Amino acid sequence: MRIGYTLMTEQAGPKELVRHAAVAEAAGFDFEVSSDHYSPWLSEQGHAPYAWSVLGAVTQVTERVELMTYVTCPTLRYHPAVIAQKAATTQVLSDGRFTLGLGSGENVNEHVIGRGWPSANVRHELLSEAVQIIGGLFDGGHFDYQGEHFRVDSAKLWDLPERRVPIAVAVSGSQSIQRFAAVADAMVAVEPDAELCREWDATRPGPPARKIAQLPVSWGHDREAAVRRAHEQFRWFSGGWKVNAELPGVAGFAAATQYVREEDVAAGIACGPGIEPIAEGVRKFAEAGFTDVALVQIGGDQQDGFLDFAEKELLPALREI
Template sequence: MVEFGYTLMTEQAGPRELVRFAAEAERAGFAFEVMSDHYSPWLEEQGHSPNAWSVLGAVTQATERVGLMTYVTCPIMRYHPAVVAQQAATVQLLSHNRFTLGLGAGENLNEHVVGRGWPPANVRHEMLAEALQIIGGLFDGGYVNYAGDHYRVDSAKLWDLPDVRVPIATAVSGEQSVGLFAPMSDAMIAVEPKPELVQQWDSIRHAESPKIAQLPVCWDPDRSAAVRRAHEQFRWFAGGWKVNAELPGPPAFAAATSFVSEDDVAQNIPCGPDVGPIVAAAKPFWEAGFTHLALVQIGGDHQDGFFEFARDRLLPALNEAAN
């Protein structure tokens, strides 16, 4: 069974709008909702970046049914892992056990703001592995002391623990990261529909563990308008995560994507009013073995029409095709 979700994009809407979108997405029939956790948007045209955890607290009260998740939180620099554990436990309590903590090794865009530089990828993976140990230990209950190469924890305890342990989903990109993070995680996050990632993950965890991905789309009654908007706000997507993780701010993303054309974007992101291209773009994910796919509707001012489209046409088509 494949479930389809909605992405609360903090980079393209303010906090009050995001809370409203969360309620509307639930009414439209989405099964779960994921929220980005950024300090900065990728591009100035996106124009927003409220605190994800504050918004999540409000979203828990504005929704009743949908699963909730960070997609993703980086617990290695901007947040200490002990603080992330406390935030996650609180959201789990507020949501009545609907929350999954999505974690990843982060982007320079968001993490450099605390003035600690930006370590290479192998060091970031070491830091994330230590963070997972700390967070898991705190979720176990009791006092935690930890002395690692990157973090220390001194007699920390979560005083408000939910009765259902917070599941941890971790972002992976290849064999090395799957081998490192799967043993400490409950679910997998990946951005590309690679069957080999799913197969390796399942060999370490189990086939029932969720595999979660994300797909940007740009619905609009006018396909040309959709392509223009996708190019304006999502051309950063063309760089891929290995490049995007290293860029320090919106000016760098603008420079790096200055030669990305509207046609380039339209070839990679389904744009316009039709269901067919979105279903075709989603199909490789469930064929690869992913169990959850969160859609991103590009454009903070273009959500209401998308919810109607999703309720009446898109979600029925996706569920019929996948399930």
């Protein structure tokens, strides 16, 4: 299993994220993923820089780690033809280290363009067409497309990378797996669900594919402070993606989580100085069949301490396990 680091754009500014990316590579992480949001989930997080500018800078301060969006919604804020151009450019800049992670999006980020928020089924239709368009542009040459939701007129990517950009798609159940497993190179999910992995491999042609997960942690020497920080900035995580995708802004997330207690958050997120709680979370994903896990250290001002801990203690321990 490969262990990754998350550039959480909701909790740090662009310059800090670029610096964290360089330090994370030096610490020994295998890959780095970036969120791509217009808004944080909670006002306490306090940030939301443009992920693609950050990724462009990260390609120039790193040399080894793979890079990935975790995940980009290519349907409302961005037209899929523009996402294809961004991904191809990032692949060129990174010398072939980039994977395009895609998902159906969240209301909090996509409503800003004033087109409303479609139902889940429509969002899957939009994403399906977007994947077709992006793949068609990655094939090279001029590309035309006429679908129910999108139209592309003689588009061409003029700077194609030598290595085609792999596409990973976020799934949550059988419906999305059946739709996307055959057209994606990798799976993204946030729950250690073995059935998702089994169905993905059974549905997708060819050998088993990468299955990429994400695990939030709140590391710190003072466990009580780590629990408070996790509750302050990550209590939204308890709602689950089916709820979180529908909420329109930080006020909605604050209201939806007003009764979530610190002990509720601590029960689901590893908090404090220990290695074993983090290792247990990683182990669950490994046993479910995931090949990659990206860790999220909660707290933008806690990254330096966490990265030092990861280099000296956590990553060696995880690899030994």
